[in-house]
Amino acid sequence: MRDPETNALDGDPQQKVFIKTYGCQMNVYDSERMQDALTASGYATTDDASAADLYLINTCHIREKATEKVYSEIGKLKKMRNAKREAGGDMTIAIAGCVAQAEGEEMIRRAPAVDLVIGPQAYHNLPRLLEKAKGGARIVETGFGLDDKFANLPAPQEKRVKAGGVSAFLTVQEGCDKFCTFCVVPYTRGAEVSRSVAQIVAEAEKLAANGVRELTLLGQNVNAWHGAGEGGREWGLGELLFRLADVPGLKRLRYTTSHPADMDDALIAAHRELPMLMPYLHLPVQSGSDRILKAMNRRHTGADYCRLIDRIRMARPDIALSGDFIVGFPGETDADFEDTMRIVADVGYVAAYSFKYSPRPGTPASEMDLMVDDAVAQARLERLQALLASQQQVFHNSLVGRDVEVLVEKPGREAGQRIGRSPWLIPVVLPENSGHIGDVVSVRIVGSGRNTLQAEGANARSRAA
Numbered sequence: 001m002r003d004p005e006t007n008a009l010d011g012d013p014q015q016k017v018f019i020k021t022y023g024c025q026m027n028v029y030d031s032e033r034m035q036d037a038l039t040a041s042g043y044a045t046t047d048d049a050s051a052a053d054l055y056l057i058n059t060c061h062i063r064e065k066a067t068e069k070v071y072s073e074i075g076k077l078k079k080m081r082n083a084k085r086e087a088g089g090d091m092t093i094a095i096a097g098c099v100a101q102a103e104g105e106e107m108i109r110r111a112p113a114v115d116l117v118i119g120p121q122a123y124h125n126l127p128r129l130l131e132k133a134k135g136g137a138r139i140v141e142t143g144f145g146l147d148d149k150f151a152n153l154p155a156p157q158e159k160r161v162k163a164g165g166v167s168a169f170l171t172v173q174e175g176c177d178k179f180c181t182f183c184v185v186p187y188t189r190g191a192e193v194s195r196s197v198a199q200i201v202a203e204a205e206k207l208a209a210n211g212v213r214e215l216t217l218l219g220q221n222v223n224a225w226h227g228a229g230e231g232g233r234e235w236g237l238g239e240l241l242f243r244l245a246d247v248p249g250l251k252r253l254r255y256t257t258s259h260p261a262d263m264d265d266a267l268i269a270a271h272r273e274l275p276m277l278m279p280y281l282h283l284p285v286q287s288g289s290d291r292i293l294k295a296m297n298r299r300h301t302g303a304d305y306c307r308l309i310d311r312i313r314m315a316r317p318d319i320a321l322s323g324d325f326i327v328g329f330p331g332e333t334d335a336d337f338e339d340t341m342r343i344v345a346d347v348g349y350v351a352a353y354s355f356k357y358s359p360r361p362g363t364p365a366s367e368m369d370l371m372v373d374d375a376v377a378q379a380r381l382e383r384l385q386a387l388l389a390s391q392q393q394v395f396h397n398s399l400v401g402r403d404v405e406v407l408v409e410k411p412g413r414e415a416g417q418r419i420g421r422s423p424w425l426i427p428v429v430l431p432e433n434s435g436h437i438g439d440v441v442s443v444r445i446v447g448s449g450r451n452t453l454q455a456e457g458a459n460a461r462s463r464a465a
Ligand code: SAH
Pocket: 062, 063, 182, 183, 184, 185, 220, 221, 257, 258, 259, 284, 286, 324, 325, 326, 355, 356, 357, 358, 359, 360
């Protein structure tokens, strides 16, 4: 018999899992779903790594020495397990995510401490594979598209949703068919797959019924989502957003990450017609140089991107943009880099992620000549980041004195405060009496910092959590 509260079996001290998550929001979502699957099979979650019977790392492979870092972390876990074994305990070590997918069998060979290597398409098999691993087998499961993992994972758990607060992720699309020459995602996550409308709507309804007010739809290439809509017509992400706008309880919608080539008219129309679709769009351009964009296989020019931004701004004039940039792609000249600086100056971003190019094993760019000298790439990165940071600060300052709609999310660090989220994701510190958690309230912004905004009446000394 299972205890209905703890899910533990009679006479069986409950097994505890510690999960460490790296990488993108899709990994965050996957970790939550794995946690649900483990809870359903009797595990409790712990924040104390030393108390864990199962240590699960959900890894990311996107940049720099990711693989080496995972191996060095496994080395530390091995020591931790040895100490536990000396004290009569034990610990299972499981590696999930994109490094697990990329390394596969190699990980079992190189790291004898690892019990289970599981790729992102196999998470629904996690409890079953763990049972096998406990029997002494060392297991690698990195197949693609065997069955629909989300349909086979338990639905998000009510308890977790409640603890998780008013904003939630929902993965609607996985994988990528774009094959940008620098990127590992098409190899670690496989081909593009869209979840069905019925599955997405059911999950959104369940989340909303449990108190979620803001939903962020996720996909490596989320605006390539498509599926058979209600009534049999083919839908794209725009139509899906219109449908989700009808889910009772939801107040805000977002989606990330998008590719410029997949922004279609219906999606732009959603920005025009759906006030609950937040006026904030992450639309990476990577470079402003047409030559480099071509070598990256991005399938658009700088001018195409700027025209697209104009169309989106026509639909939603107050939309704020964020982006991703890579500097030092093989062959990037000073003139190419100046094109990137120019496109940033032209578009104007309120937030951005910028990186030095890092060669990823197995990608076409990793075999290209003309690697940019690291000192040159570093200097370019610093110039770009200074420009992006100044644009961000100008935007934050422009909000001072304005009334802004904020979703109240959680208690603040100091008594009498709450933390809320602006339409542009910037946290806002606001007084407790502004509203209940889950409410959208209008507050006057009176101060701006690098990472937070201050609403009228909130203690000026404080910062957001
Ligand atoms: N699907 C998204 C991005 C996924 S990866 C898109 O199409 O833009 C997130 C970001 O990591 C990328 O936008 C890119 O800027 C960065 N990135 C990916 N591979 C990289 C590499 N090899 N070196 C440096 N940055 C990289």
